[in-house]
Every structure is written in C-alpha cells, then in structure tokens.
Amino acid sequence: MNDSRYIYLDNAATTPMDPRVIEEVYKHFKETYGNSSSLHSIGQKAGQILLKSREIIASSINANRDDIFFTSSGTEADNIAIFGVASKNKERGNHIITTSIEHHAVENPYKELEKKGFELTFLPVDNYGLIDLKDLENAITDKTILISIMFANNEIGSIEPIKEIGAIAKKHNIIFHTDAVQAFGKVPIDVNEMNIDLLSASAHKLYGPKGVGMLYIRNKGVKEGWGKFIVPIMYGGGHERDMRPSTVNVPGIAGFAKAVELAREEMEVESQRQIKLRDRIIKWVLENIEDCYLNGHPTQRLPNNINLGFKYIEGESIVLDLDMEGIATSTGSACSSKSLEPSHVLLAIGLKREEAHGSLRVSIGRFTTEEDIDYFLEKLPPIIERLRKISPLKKRVK
Ligand SMILES: *Cc1c(COP(=O)(O)O)cnc(C)c1O
Numbered sequence: 001m002n003d004s005r006y007i008y009l010d011n012a013a014t015t016p017m018d019p020r021v022i023e024e025v026y027k028h029f030k031e032t033y034g035n036s037s038s039l040h041s042i043g044q045k046a047g048q049i050l051l052k053s054r055e056i057i058a059s060s061i062n063a064n065r066d067d068i069f070f071t072s073s074g075t076e077a078d079n080i081a082i083f084g085v086a087s088k089n090k091e092r093g094n095h096i097i098t099t100s101i102e103h104h105a106v107e108n109p110y111k112e113l114e115k116k117g118f119e120l121t122f123l124p125v126d127n128y129g130l131i132d133l134k135d136l137e138n139a140i141t142d143k144t145i146l147i148s149i150m151f152a153n154n155e156i157g158s159i160e161p162i163k164e165i166g167a168i169a170k171k172h173n174i175i176f177h178t179d180a181v182q183a184f185g186k187v188p189i190d191v192n193e194m195n196i197d198l199l200s201a202s203a204h205k206l207y208g209p210k211g212v213g214m215l216y217i218r219n220k221g222v223k224e225g226w227g228k229f230i231v232p233i234m235y236g237g238g239h240e241r242d243m244r245p246s247t248v249n250v251p252g253i254a255g256f257a258k259a260v261e262l263a264r265e266e267m268e269v270e271s272q273r274q275i276k277l278r279d280r281i282i283k284w285v286l287e288n289i290e291d292c293y294l295n296g297h298p299t300q301r302l303p304n305n306i307n308l309g310f311k312y313i314e315g316e317s318i319v320l321d322l323d324m325e326g327i328a329t330s331t332g333s334a335c336s337s338k339s340l341e342p343s344h345v346l347l348a349i350g351l352k353r354e355e356a357h358g359s360l361r362v363s364i365g366r367f368t369t370e371e372d373i374d375y376f377l378e379k380l381p382p383i384i385e386r387l388r389k390i391s392p393l394k395k396r397v398k
Contacts, residue, residue, distance in 0.1 A: 011365030028251035053257035074202030077215035129158035143332025151183035156296030166195030185263030208259030273311035
C-alpha cells in the first residue's frame, strides 16, 4: 500500500462490521454468556435476547418469529434447506430445479445429490444472468420436490424475478427455496408476498459478524399437501427446535439482529446512495476505458454490485495491482478466486473462457464514499493500460 489509505470495494465477499453492531456483540459477549436452554436466570436472559433477535429478523421479511432458525452461516442454511428437503421427500420425487449460476454453497450440495440419484435441472440464464420463467414452468414434472433459485447473484448482482418464481412454485404446490445471502438487507423481501418457503441469509454480508446465519422455514416446515417437508441434517441437543442443534451463538445473533435493524432503517436512503455510486463507476469506466463492458443487468441488479469485463487482460492481475494501490476488489466469487477455473456464472451468461478471466467485481458498501470512488477511478485506468501493454492476448489481436 502506498499510504495509510485503504479502500474496501469487496463488500460482496464480506463486509466490515458496523461499529454499532460491534458494540452490541461486545455487550452480549460480556453480559449474555448463559446457555439459552438453561433454566437459571443468566440462561433465561440469553433466551430473551434470542427471542427478541428472532422477532427483529422475522419482521424484516414479514415472517413469523418461530419460523426463523439460526445457523452458523449462509452455507449451513443452504445445506439444511437442500439436504433437509431432499432427504424428507425422496420417496415423493427425486427432481430438483435450480439455476446454473448458484453460489457454491448451493451448487455443490446439488452436485452431491446428483451422485446420490437425484435428477437436477440447472436452468440456463440469459446474457444478464436472469432465468426465463417459461423454462422454469417447462422443467416442472410430477417428480419435482424443490425449486431453488438465488435471490441475487453474488458475482454479477442480477436480481432474479423471485415473486414470479414464487407464484409458479405456489401454482404447482412445490417447495421454493431461495439463497438470499446477497439480497438480504439490501432489497425489500416479503416471504409471503413472494411465496418463499425457505430462505437463507448470513450476517457477515450485511455488516454483522461472521459465522452467523439463518434459515427461514415456512410454518416450521409443515405445508398443506406435504405434511412435514424438511428434516434436520444434524442431531444433538434440542436447540433451534431440533433443526440446528448446538449451543446457540447468542452474542453473534444479537449482532445479526442489530445489523438487520440498521439495514432495514437505512435501506431506502442507503440503496439510493449506493445506486448513484454504482452507476457513476459503471458510466465512467464504460465511457473512459476502451474494450470493456458491464456484466449482469444494467438496472435489475444489487445497489452495491459492479462487474466489469476488460478485454485482453486477466482479472487477477487487475485485483493485485489495485491492491498495491490500497484498493480491495475481486475477480468474482471469493470462493473460486484462488482456482484457475473461470467463473461458472460468467460462462453461464455467455462469456468465452478468456473473457471470463478478464472480469473485475467492485462491490461498494455502507462505508464507501465519493472520495473512495474518485481514488479508484484515478488508479484504475493506468493499471488497465499497463496490463494491456504487456498482454500477449492484446498483441495477438493487433
Ligand atoms: C456468501 C454467500 C454464501 C455463503 O454464506 P456464508 O455465511 O459465508 O457461508 C451463500 N450464498 C451466497 C449468494 C453468498 O453470497
């Protein structure tokens, strides 16, 4: 880094904790150390905090309090939803519909289910990363037990038509799961209006602590025509009504609830502010740097996501050079950025392999300022220019 300045533009990978959340977590680490299942008063106090947190998080998505199940992460919530429904309903049907652009926390469990004899439909997406509702309708069979489609994509930010998908799931009486880890706290979500049966979220993507997540399970997992539609995947003590046994992380969950409260209070103003910053970056880069393009939908995308493709160079090199200037960005998914395989999401929206290697994800956040963007837009063009000068790909084209 050149100076003490460090600009964090990788909020889709994880966010720094909001100081107000840190304060809340710290307070509960100190004071609320009881086991929420214990009978004594310090345990009961933890139980009260847990109840209040559950209420806050439930009301933010118009859910019932008892339908929120805390987990250790978004990944765990996805795994409980997927294996829990598959295992409960395998006699009923073995067909599951998902998309070709899911996060690895969803994609890899489904690949595992395929090995176990489940039939998976990975719906294609268009150039913007959106599924076609007709494809979804056509994929449904009488063996379909689950539709699992992410709310918003973590790499390109595109927001799927969740309400319409929910309506289709309802019409065919099929369980609908959405991985809302990227969308939760950034866009309005109503599980009833959108007919969502299962929803995964994670605190660390919305300025809360890492290692805290939740799964919303409609009506605690009982649905008309289905009876009980989900079973646990772990067995132990009775915490979280047996869905996720293990002593509950009350301080972390209190922080999660605080983060949700803040996100909810500030969403309207904050998303407008971020959309302005987002669109400023997109417009400036497309107008001032040649041979580049935007990945994902221009408007139907998360307020904080920018994904740019630069021809003839590799995203990894841009990320490393920006880091030398004190700017944190990413090539796409944090989970795949260390592998040499191009992103499955970018391939799914139709990019060629070499194009998929040339992408840069810039994800802004609550603490991103205009000055940060000025600095980023000042540092980016010379990096692109230098990398292109030494690029063998560029020479081949010329
Ligand atoms: C980050 C992320 C996850 C995983 O959440 P963790 O809490 O890190 O396990 C799952 N899905 C999406 C879309 C994500 O962005």
